[in-house]
Amino acid sequence: MHDELPLHVSNRGHEALAIIAESIPDFLLMSSGDGAPLYQNRAWRTYAGLAAAASSPRVWEAIAHPEDLERLHAAWAVAVKDRVTFEIEYRCRRFDGAYRWFLCRMVPVLDTDGTVTCWVGMLTDVHQQKLIEAELDQSMRRRDEFLATLAHEIRNPLQALRQALYVMEMPNVSGETSGRMRELMDRQLTLLTRFTDDFLDFNKVRWNTMSLVPANITLGALVEQVTEALRPRLAEGQNDLAVEIDEPDCMLTVDPGRVTQALTNILGNAAKYSDPGGRVALRATCVDGQAVFEVQDWGHGIERGRLTEIFDLFARAPEEHIRARDGFGIGLAVARHVATLHGGDLEAFSEGTGKGSQFTMRIPLVTAPRR
Incomplete structure (x- = not known):
């Protein structure tokens, strides 16, 4: 009776693990040492469709975006050669043709002599995170463009003001010329004021501090x-x-x-x-x-x-x-x-x-x- 207990507990443990594997929203995969599919949980089968999952010897690449395949193959070659964890973010095609970003992580299981007997891993949906990262990158690029444009636009009127001052300081400058220079300076100062107002408004919009006085x-x-x-x-x-x-x-x-x-x-x-x-x-x-x-x-x-x-x-x-x-x-x-x-x-x-x-x-x- 004592000899049967470990086997009974082991069987129940395997059943519990199988239930967990079939219930979680992440994709659980198992492949042979050469990458041939051994197991995909329900979440993967639902997302990919059985036909797609069975169409490739390496199940994790069966529904990969064509633009990501080269990266996948390169990363897989390194993982197989060095017998290390295979980890990469790439896009997976859903059964309806839509693509989402996933983090794939496959861990090699080694026997006593170091041979890879199988690969086990998980794919986690990181699509929303990638969208946020892309939006942040775009926002940072726009900010940099804004600052570059601001520097460019401010430099021009400053140069014009310097030139006007230089002309006005010249000896024997006519009243007409001085008048034109003053008008030029007034226009450039108005422009600089507008730039300053734009910059202040940018901060008010960004930090939601703009006030209304009806x-x-x-x-x-x-x-x-x-x-x-x-x-x-x-x-x-x-x-x-x-x-x-x-x-x-x-x-x-x-x-x-x-x-x-x-x-x-x-x-x-x-x-x-x-x-x-x-x-x-x-x-x-x-x-x-x-x-x-x-x-x-x-x-x-x-x-x-x-x-x-x-x-x-x-x-x-x-x-x-x-x-x-x-x-x-x-x-x-x-x-x-x-x-x-x-x-x-x-x-x-x-x-x-x-x-x-x-x-x-x-x-x-x-x-x-x-x-």
Whole structure:
């Protein structure tokens, strides 16, 4: 009876392990010493499909993404040669054709003379982690581009200011020349101020510290502020602005400065991605307790896959679509943040590259103070 007890316990232990193996969400695999499949648990069979799992002598590569096979083969060759753990992240095809990232770890089981008798291992889903890593990498690249652009844009007006000072310090400078230099310096200081404001707004969006100071203003007066603020930028690109206001006497309780900033950013973006002399349109109306602003342009348009991405910090269109290398890729992010703080939203629409774009911003007619 005592001799049977270890066998009885052993059998129960094997049954328990089998139940665990078939129940866990990770993929458990066992292969022979040369990689031939011996066992795959239910999670693997459900994900891959039995036909796919049986189609390769090495079960872990049966559903690998074609672009990852070279890395897999190289890593496997090293593991077999050195009889060490095989560990790699790669994409696995699901039964419906979709791919997800997994961490595969196969451990060699050695006999007394060091020969690999089998490989046992697990595949763990790391797809969400890889997406987060990719998003973080993209954010870091955009940040670096932003800082490089900031340095470039600041250096130009500083050089212009230095040159203007040099000219003004020259002997016998005429009053006319001094006047031109002062105008140049004023323009460059205005530009530097805008860069500083953009940088401060970037931090406010990033850390969600932007404040709203609501005040009463009519729709017509608000649009007038926007067109006045936008006039210099439109003049630079020789763009025409068409404005249509329904119900100009409609009263809003919003932060006029922030809403003006948001609309100026949107309209400026539309002008930047339009050809010289291109038309930009603004339509403003009050509907169902909301102020609705629609900005339309007939410029370069937006790829459908980027309609959400363009609102991210540092997002910029391909260089060939930008008329001038200005802006830091934060204007639309600020505009959306302003809309969100007011309890509204900002959306982009486009039929694709070369077909223009439309931005629609909606904000409630009454916004509570937010600090």
